[in-house]
Amino acid sequence: xxxxLKLLIERFPQAGVFEKNPRRxxxxxxxxxxxxxxxxxxxxxxxxxxxxxGIDTREGFEILYxxxxxxxxxxxxxxxxxxxxxPQVDSLGPWFPAAQWIEREMHELLGVNFTGHPxxxxxxxxxxxxxxxxKPLRRDYEQRSDIHERxx
Amino acid sequence: xxxxxxxxxxxxxxxxxLAAASCNNCDIEILELLTPRYxxxxxxxxxxxxxxxxxxxxxxxxxxxxxxxxxxxxxxxTPKPCLVIAIGTCACNCxxxxxxxxxxxxxxxxxxxxxYIPGCPPKPxxxxxxxxxxxxxx
Amino acid sequence: xSEEIKNQRIVPIGPYHPLQExxxxxxxxxxxxxxxxxxxxxxxxxRGHEFISPELTYEQIPFLVERICGICSNSHPLACVLAxxxxxxxxxxxxxxYIRSIIHELERIHSHLLWVGLAGHFIxxxxxxxxxxxxREHILExxxxxxxxxxxxxxxxxxxxxxxxxxxxxxxIEAALDLVEKKTMMLTKAVLDDxxxxxxxxxxxxxxxxxxIAWSVVGPTARASGVDIDVRRDDPHCAYDQVPWNVIVLPxxxxxxxxxxxxxxxxxxxxxxRGCLKDLSDGPIEISIDEVPPGEGIGRTEAPRGEVFHYxxxxxxxxxxxxxxxxxxxxxxASNVVAVRGGSIADAxxxxxxxxPCYCCTERMAAFEDGKLKFSGKELLRLSWERTERLRERFKx
Numbered sequence: 001x002x003x004x005l006k007l008l009i010e011r012f013p014q015a016g017v018f019e020k021n022p023r024r025x026x027x028x029x030x031x032x033x034x035x036x037x038x039x040x041x042x043x044x045x046x047x048x049x050x051x052x053x054g055i056d057t058r059e060g061f062e063i064l065y066x067x068x069x070x071x072x073x074x075x076x077x078x079x080x081x082x083x084x085x086x087p088q089v090d091s092l093g094p095w096f097p098a099a100q101w102i103e104r105e106m107h108e109l110l111g112v113n114f115t116g117h118p119x120x121x122x123x124x125x126x127x128x129x130x131x132x133x134x135k136p137l138r139r140d141y142e143q144r145s146d147i148h149e150r151x152x
Numbered sequence: 153x154x155x156x157x158x159x160x161x162x163x164x165x166x167x168x169x170l171a172a173a174s175c176n177n178c179d180i181e182i183l184e185l186l187t188p189r190y191x192x193x194x195x196x197x198x199x200x201x202x203x204x205x206x207x208x209x210x211x212x213x214x215x216x217x218x219x220x221x222x223x224x225x226x227x228x229x230t231p232k233p234c235l236v237i238a239i240g241t242c243a244c245n246c247x248x249x250x251x252x253x254x255x256x257x258x259x260x261x262x263x264x265x266x267x268y269i270p271g272c273p274p275k276p277x278x279x280x281x282x283x284x285x286x287x288x289x290x
Numbered sequence: 291x292s293e294e295i296k297n298q299r300i301v302p303i304g305p306y307h308p309l310q311e312x313x314x315x316x317x318x319x320x321x322x323x324x325x326x327x328x329x330x331x332x333x334x335x336x337r338g339h340e341f342i343s344p345e346l347t348y349e350q351i352p353f354l355v356e357r358i359c360g361i362c363s364n365s366h367p368l369a370c371v372l373a374x375x376x377x378x379x380x381x382x383x384x385x386x387x388y389i390r391s392i393i394h395e396l397e398r399i400h401s402h403l404l405w406v407g408l409a410g411h412f413i414x415x416x417x418x419x420x421x422x423x424x425x426r427e428h429i430l431e432x433x434x435x436x437x438x439x440x441x442x443x444x445x446x447x448x449x450x451x452x453x454x455x456x457x458x459x460x461x462x463i464e465a466a467l468d469l470v471e472k473k474t475m476m477l478t479k480a481v482l483d484d485x486x487x488x489x490x491x492x493x494x495x496x497x498x499x500x501x502x503i504a505w506s507v508v509g510p511t512a513r514a515s516g517v518d519i520d521v522r523r524d525d526p527h528c529a530y531d532q533v534p535w536n537v538i539v540l541p542x543x544x545x546x547x548x549x550x551x552x553x554x555x556x557x558x559x560x561x562x563x564r565g566c567l568k569d570l571s572d573g574p575i576e577i578s579i580d581e582v583p584p585g586e587g588i589g590r591t592e593a594p595r596g597e598v599f600h601y602x603x604x605x606x607x608x609x610x611x612x613x614x615x616x617x618x619x620x621x622x623x624a625s626n627v628v629a630v631r632g633g634s635i636a637d638a639x640x641x642x643x644x645x646x647p648c649y650c651c652t653e654r655m656a657a658f659e660d661g662k663l664k665f666s667g668k669e670l671l672r673l674s675w676e677r678t679e680r681l682r683e684r685f686k687x
Contacts, residue, residue: 023525024376024588048519049506050590050599051616064614066588066599070518073525075588098506101624102616109340124336125254126217136253136341143253173335177360177441180404187423218333248354251345252338272442273360 164196174213372589450576495641509596533565
């Protein structure tokens with residue numbers, strides 16, 4: 001078994017590991033352990049954050065953190081489930097600059113709050129022609145019929 | 153005076169390139185017109201750095217919400233008469249982004265467009281032909 | 291902040307970078323001649339690919355993601371189909387893998403030459419621009435011969451490639467490679483030996499190794515800061531583990547190192563293509579995928595700018611539930627905040643262009659002091675050219 005995976009399971013026994021293939025690992029962890037796991041993977045095991053993905057599923061918002069172990073080519077995808085009635089999770093931004101932009105994007109497009117983020121302002125959407133309550137990546141996002149008539 | 157300006161425009165069009173939410177492929181093909189293979193400078197066409205000096209606007213991209221005010225402002229700054237040439241399928245009709253929440257184009261919804269050069273991206277030869285056709289209609 | 295933007299006049303910058311014109315995209319905060327901070331404003335290019343993707347079928351998605359960026363228009367479809375194939379769990383026939391590598395490396399060559407040309411234009415060496423783009427045309431001709439289009443060639447599909455490299459096309463590919471190799475050698479020597487270019491680029495916009503790791507930068511931006519990562523070697527795919535080639539890593543972290551990494555990578559790409567052409571075996575160029583089972587897949591590849599990352603979540607239908615796309619510039623541009631600090635304004639334009647930004651745009655920059663516009667983007671370019679002129683004078687003596 002891969003060294004990092006062995007240490008991860010020892011350190012975080014609540015982690016549920018699914019090995020899709022030798023180079024793609026998907027690891028479910030409780031929301032509260034996110035910062036500890038992320039610090040372990042980046043600071044101790046030297047993994048690089050590729051990106052994060054936010055998905056609106058029936059069970060809640062799934063936030064995936066894709067860490068790449070470049071020495072071995074294995075991607076560790078950490079999955080955190082966030083309930084829809086309490087959509088918040090600890091931000092990695094204060095100690096990990098690489099996560100700051102993607103957390104801003106997930107906040108503005110999916111509507112998850114990242115507590116402790118140094119600057120949770122919108123990254124991509126317009127400052128003049130957009131309502132911040134509209135979250136396009138949610139399944140219940142309604143495309144307004146007048147969307148192509150707007151323009152001023 | 154207007155005829156003199158049209159004559160100047162036809163003989164040596166100074167073009168300003170404006171891209172709003174494009175993938176930059178059309179923009180690179182436009183820049184390639186300046187390189188030795190196509191070399192539009194021999195026709196007198198010059199790419200200028202400010203819309204205030206432009207006779208023609210080469211516009212690309214499917215406009216998005218954030219770029220739209222800037223597009224309108226650039227059009228206002230360009231002295232008239234000015235030729236607006238939409239380059240690329242995105243500029244002509246939004247292309248594959250028509251269902252996006254952020255795309256508000258195409259250009260002819262907001263400013264008058266005189267020529268459409270479809271293609272993804274249009275070949276440099278097609279762009280030269282399109283610009284020449286647009287100029288000959290003046 | 292929005293009041294400031296309304297009060298400033300918009301002075302658009304010329305096409306020194308082939309991206310769109312937007313005001314105040316990069317806001318350099320300056321004190322005197324030094325840049326103390328950088329504000330990056332995105333969103334002028336945001337078209338909502340991740341929103342459109344779940345509406346399309348797996349066969350249609352490569353055509354959508356190709357148009358994320360026009361310069362690295364093969365990298366996104368390649369990573370996307372690798373993600374779909376990772377979800378399905380199939381192996382491709384060898385010929386398809388080799389053709390994928392050939393097309394991908396051809397794209398890397400033309401993208402790096404494009405950047406070299408633009409960097410030359412930035413510092414006032416327009417001849418470098420014209421040369422680099424002129425020899426780039428030969429690569430685009432090869433693309434047109436194989437796929438029918440110079441850019442946006444839709445070479446990849448889930449399960450294989452759409453265009454075959456026919457035996458009668460191989461001599462032309464090899465002739466183009468020989469020519470590009472010779473001219474790039476000439477360009478490399480001219481660039482690396484020129485004392486003015488060295489003085490202009492060395493020590494500018496340094497990104498240290500620690501910063502590169504903290505900001506998770508990728509591609510030549512990382513490799514020029516001593517971070518030894520390359521997806522082609524670390525996470526082998528296509529035919530990259532079948533042919534010999536090297537990863538170029540340099541420790542200095544400045545713009546000169548980034549330029550050197552890109553120039554040397556062109557030669558490595560030529561090596562890979564020659565190796566692939568030599569070992570190209572007969573066989574099918576695709577296998578059919580009947581269905582994509584529920585699950586997830588990750589595909590990544592090394593675009594000219596770095597790691598491009600695609601994630602697909604499938605629910606068993608013929609459309610994805612979620613498609614996450616991350617272009618390399620997303621990580622690299624964010625790191626500019628630390629790379630420009632402490633440098634002069636003239637060097638800032640160069641530093642911001644040195645990460646070879648794609649997906650987002652860098653063309654529009656302005657420098658502010660005490661909240662007031664000090665230099666617009668056009669003036670920043672003029673400052674850059676003037677600095678080169680002063681260095682030229684100094685080296686002449």
